[in-house]
Amino acid sequence: MRDWRYWLAEQRGTLLAFGIFIVMFAIYSANHPAGFTANVVQTAANKGVLLAFVAMAQTLVVLTAGIDLSVGMIFTLTNCMASWLVIGTGLETAFGVLAVLGTGLICGAVNGAIVIYGRLQPIVATIATGAVFFGLALLLRPVPGGSVNEDLADFLTGRFFGVVPASLVALLVVVLVVWVPFSRSEFGRAAYAAGSSETAAYMSGVPIRRGKFLAYTLAGLLAAIGGLFLTFFTYTGEAAYASGNAYTLFSIAAVVLGGVSLFGGKGSAIGAIFGALAFRTIGDLLFVFDFDPLWQPLFQGVILLIAVSLGAFALFRVRNRLEWFL
């Protein structure tokens, strides 16, 4: 009978993110000159979905109490790669997509292997691998350029039946194919367990290493899906250091807004998706209110600062000062 209460407590972060997103999007579309039309929704969805994929990738790693500061660079690398490979006949395009996704998997697996089997700190290890991924991206695209199979790109960034943005459908498919099976599998549970208490999980014989490794690997895959979509939107590949870094940063903001605990073990990728959509909408609010775009980086930075400071409210519940020190 009380089941729904547990469910509510478990999903509190996700529901909060969903609420923030709905409110922000209502303000956004109410003040948009074009109003709440299929076009506005499609544009917003296309921008939001990119960050949503990267935020999902970050979630998988954050759940294990790690962090992946290379997601933005995997995103950039796969974007550059897709601008070479996802082109030509149907078969060639399909091969290109598989190659791009495979690259993402390999990047994620490299991160995972270094962090888990190499036992390095995720922060330093992923900053270093991020440099490698960016170098590879720069090797592929010293100057912006390339092209993509435009039929596929238009299909996946357009609308189904004239209303439903195709990118949202793609996001839903990825959630159903990647996140749901992972979170319900033994390895998904191991990733959660490792994030909440690695020692306890180890003692209980949970396969923490394989769970964490799978989390890092799938994070690479999700970032690659994001990179693929970036190529579909822009039709080009570009090895931009600032944009890769910004996506890493925003993915962390989205994860925090989405109610995923940075200490690991708590939250879900669904929350992070709504966190990402909310973060994008908040950033775009400036445009509908006719602010100078110059203020956007500051505005997004302040939102991030506020979002991460919200976690400090837990301090009010601390009874014993020793609980300050984890």
Next chain:
Amino acid sequence: MSETTLSGIVGGIAGRMPKFLRRADPAVVTAFACIVLLLFLGSLYSRSFLSPEYLLQQLKVASFLGVIATGMMLVILLGQIDLSVPWAVAAGAMMACAAAAYGPAGVALAIPFGVLCGVAIGIVNGIGVAYLRIPSMIITLATNAVAQGLMVVYTGGFSPQDSATAAMRYLATGFTIPGVPNAVIIWALIGAAMVFVLTRSSFGRAVYGIGNRERAAYLSGIDTRRIVLIAFAVSGGLSAFGGVLLAGYASKAAQSMGDAYLLPSIAAVVLGGTSILGGRGSYLGTVAGVILITLLQSILSVMQMPEAGRQIIYGVVIVAMLLLYGRAPASR
């Protein structure tokens, strides 16, 4: 090769070495050995590699990274990390150059003003980490984003117009003692101060204590939150000072000038044997790490390696060296 045989071999070698070498941290020794190896490889490539002018030039370039890495080391010793380095560097440089536009008083106060901006960023970091208990990695990323936003608004999206003051240029490129660039002297002074603070002051003891176990440090009567706050403020200030020196070196400030210093500063500290988990490490190691990174960069650019290749080699070298001696203990 398994770890036991590796440490056995290292131990066997150590047994035949003089006493001061035996006591040295193997990581520091490895870093210095790598420096010698790099110098050797460089001299094979070009004869001018071992000339005093070239080496002094390298030391001068290294001193900018050295100043920034000094602050980073203090924070890493606490078991934290400071990812706000890129825009603390840029903010320090840009604000110092901006202050110079306000008459003679502005010129005189340019350097302290730039450093103070960095200290302000560091204080926000410190409050977030010490008092709000936000993970340092997250709060410093956020302040980095805010600092970037502020600088973008300030400059209007363009490179700032103002150029560095004569004092900044003198600090970065002048010579007080003939033959020794001022930047190297500054790094030596800051380094000496850091060694003194870390090894001879109660603040330094507290830093190592907090890095080992903050809870224990707190229970032994240390005001751990104040120490953490000060450490972050010092790190922000030193990053900004590094930016001021860089602006003097290039005689102007640029938006993305700090981007190239985040990974190298962390890498220099960690390659020098300072534990990323905190509580262990010596300044000598950081010096070795800074010189090692600078030499590596220099050799790659002498070989006319394109930016892409540099990034790749850089990341691979850091991961490889960390795998050699920066690994966490296995969970039991």
